[in-house]
Amino acid sequence: MMRIFFVxxxxxxxxxxxxxxxxVTAGLFSVKYCGYEVILIAALVDAYFxxxxxxxxxxxxxxxxxxxxxxxxxxxxxxx
Amino acid sequence: xxxxxxxxxxxxxxxxxxxxxxxxxxxxxLVPMVALWFSSLLLTPVAKTKTWLAESTSSFxxxxxxxxxxxxxxxxxxxxxxxxxxxxxxxxxxxxxNEDLRSLLGYEGEERILAGIIGRPSQLPYDVLMLxxxxxxxxxxxxxxxxxxxxxxxxxxxxTPYSSVAELITTPGFETTVYIIGPDIYTTAVGxxxxxxxxxxxxxxNLTVGDxxxxxxxxxxxxxxxTHIETSPTQPEQYGYVATTIPLGSMRLVSIGKTPxxxxxxxxxxxxxAQQKERLFVVPVPDTILIDLEATSTSTSTDAFxxxxxxxxxxxx
Numbered sequence: 001m002m003r004i005f006f007v008x009x010x011x012x013x014x015x016x017x018x019x020x021x022x023x024v025t026a027g028l029f030s031v032k033y034c035g036y037e038v039i040l041i042a043a044l045v046d047a048y049f050x051x052x053x054x055x056x057x058x059x060x061x062x063x064x065x066x067x068x069x070x071x072x073x074x075x076x077x078x079x080x
Numbered sequence: 081x082x083x084x085x086x087x088x089x090x091x092x093x094x095x096x097x098x099x100x101x102x103x104x105x106x107x108x109x110l111v112p113m114v115a116l117w118f119s120s121l122l123l124t125p126v127a128k129t130k131t132w133l134a135e136s137t138s139s140f141x142x143x144x145x146x147x148x149x150x151x152x153x154x155x156x157x158x159x160x161x162x163x164x165x166x167x168x169x170x171x172x173x174x175x176x177x178n179e180d181l182r183s184l185l186g187y188e189g190e191e192r193i194l195a196g197i198i199g200r201p202s203q204l205p206y207d208v209l210m211l212x213x214x215x216x217x218x219x220x221x222x223x224x225x226x227x228x229x230x231x232x233x234x235x236x237x238x239x240t241p242y243s244s245v246a247e248l249i250t251t252p253g254f255e256t257t258v259y260i261i262g263p264d265i266y267t268t269a270v271g272x273x274x275x276x277x278x279x280x281x282x283x284x285x286n287l288t289v290g291d292x293x294x295x296x297x298x299x300x301x302x303x304x305x306x307t308h309i310e311t312s313p314t315q316p317e318q319y320g321y322v323a324t325t326i327p328l329g330s331m332r333l334v335s336i337g338k339t340p341x342x343x344x345x346x347x348x349x350x351x352x353x354a355q356q357k358e359r360l361f362v363v364p365v366p367d368t369i370l371i372d373l374e375a376t377s378t379s380t381s382t383d384a385f386x387x388x389x390x391x392x393x394x395x396x397x
Binding site: 058 | 090096126237238
């Protein structure tokens, strides 16, 4: 339930908020969960507003989510 | 063993993310129309709801909006209305007279579609306008978007049944051939984002703030004026920044032409430009009042001002 709410928040920030807000919420989501949904939201934004150009949002978001996923074990102090 | 298992799982996750990203990029590049259609199903209702909440005068969104802000807005609008009301009759009669004169000259006018702006650059991730009219209303790809009778601000680039996306002339990298009245030169203006475009010309050309900028490829009037000049004596070039008279943030409605913009030749562009300059600067003064060397002539040919033909005839617009 919390995850769905968070996804909606990221989606709204992508559509009606400034770029930085999307990247902050997307980053937080990716830290808390895995960022598959965030990449899908970026794809929706690129599909609608990108007008067939290079899908920058997907590329940047994918790179960011991958980096966060790679960094997670390195910055986590305690593992279960 | 546990660490290895964690690491393998993490690596698998990273690979899955990469695969998902790559698949979506391929999908967006190969079938953009399908992706556009699908995303419009999800994004259009959200954008429309947001605009409705922010701008509608219905009781529900009004309830959520700040009362003070609304009162301030009402008083601003009332004062603007009071100022404009006195001129409305004059404007209407002049517009009617203009239409009559145009029809006498064989101009039939262009049919347009009125559209509301439901997303603009400061609120959207890209430098585009999101409009609430789509193919169901007759909007076609490539149609020009106007902010008033004659100012083209962009082109429709993507159309869904109930919404469309217009790329602005000021979108970064968008190139437009423009004519600057003042130094009387043709040059290429490049979109700069945020409702501004930039013209770059060599030093020595007398650019001035307020010089009018015309887009000769469309049969419209003046696009805007140079609002700022960036020049340095040590640099070989100077830049002028062009903006429309109405800021992007205050636009609520636009009109969309029904016919897409077609590429035109330099000769056609010159003819349009001459017509625009004549419309701007030449007033039909009666022969009895006009004091001129040529007593019989009431207007001056503007072709004499035009510089030699440049090989680049058409651009993005």
